Amino acid sequence: MPQDFVNVKSANRQKKLTKAKLLKRMIFVPLGALLVAAGLEIFLVPNNIIDGGIIGISILTAYLSNINLGLLLVLFNLPFLILGYKQIGKTFALTTLVGDLILGIGVALFHPVPVLTEDLLLASVFGGICIGVGVGLVIRHGGSLDGTEILAIIFNKATPFSVGEVVMFMNVFILGSAGFVFGWDRAMYSLIAYFIAYKTIDLTLEGLDQSKSVWIISDQYQEIGEAINARLGRGVTYLNGEGAYTGDDKKVIFTVITRLEEAKVKNIVEDKDESAFLAVGDIHDVKGGRFKKKAIH
The missing domain is CATH 3.30.70.120 (Alpha-Beta Plaits)
Structure with missing residues (x-):
């Protein structure tokens, strides 16, 4: 078989793989962002339960200032988007931008939907699952919906703390703040939602056939x-x-x-x-x- 033919065949195969990855990204990044939006507006936010990271900060700020939550999610993530572009790359930044924009739009779309449950435990569990699956899908396909991980990577380079330790410290502060704003029972339910989301992200990334x-x-x-x-x-x-x-x-x-x-x-x-x-x-x-x-x- 001529070498030129082999090279062309290999290039065509690589092109198909790239198109397949792009198609998956176009499907699963918006789907993941919409799942997070549903988890927030249908389960967590109406019950004054928050998640960690930028999402948690946005929920607290929206509650205290009456500014639209979707707008805050996009605005608060913009600085980290720029950092992500410099630290990780253009493809990551573009994928993250698309995810953040769809998340903001999704929050607005799901806002009129009636809350499915007022049981705080059920809201924490199912809200955490929706957020975990959604964030996991976005990360799995090359993006992010929360800037705290990007900030943690930068801190990790300048301090002796690991990425996980930096993220944990920030989220303890954010989730603890919910106690002063919504009450300590809501802060504890927020911790449950965060833990379930964290574990669900791992499951989504690794799959059931790990x-x-x-x-x-x-x-x-x-x-x-x-x-x-x-x-x-x-x-x-x-x-x-x-x-x-x-x-x-x-x-x-x-x-x-x-x-x-x-x-x-x-x-x-x-x-x-x-x-x-x-x-x-x-x-x-x-x-x-x-x-x-x-x-x-």
């Missing part, structure tokens, strides 16, 4: 590797290792599985070598090789 890395050290490495390959259809890699204490040469098995296959791998290792060392860790993304996510049979 991948896991597996490391196994055993003298029966070949039997274990063959069993994993035969029973799960997973490829394994044998790595050379050395015991730091004994200096003995060791073979280390490495493979990637789905969450549903974890129990089977543990059973295989126990059957072949009860004294084997086994470590399982979460993986956020897997690409390349022969790995395909699939359900176990």
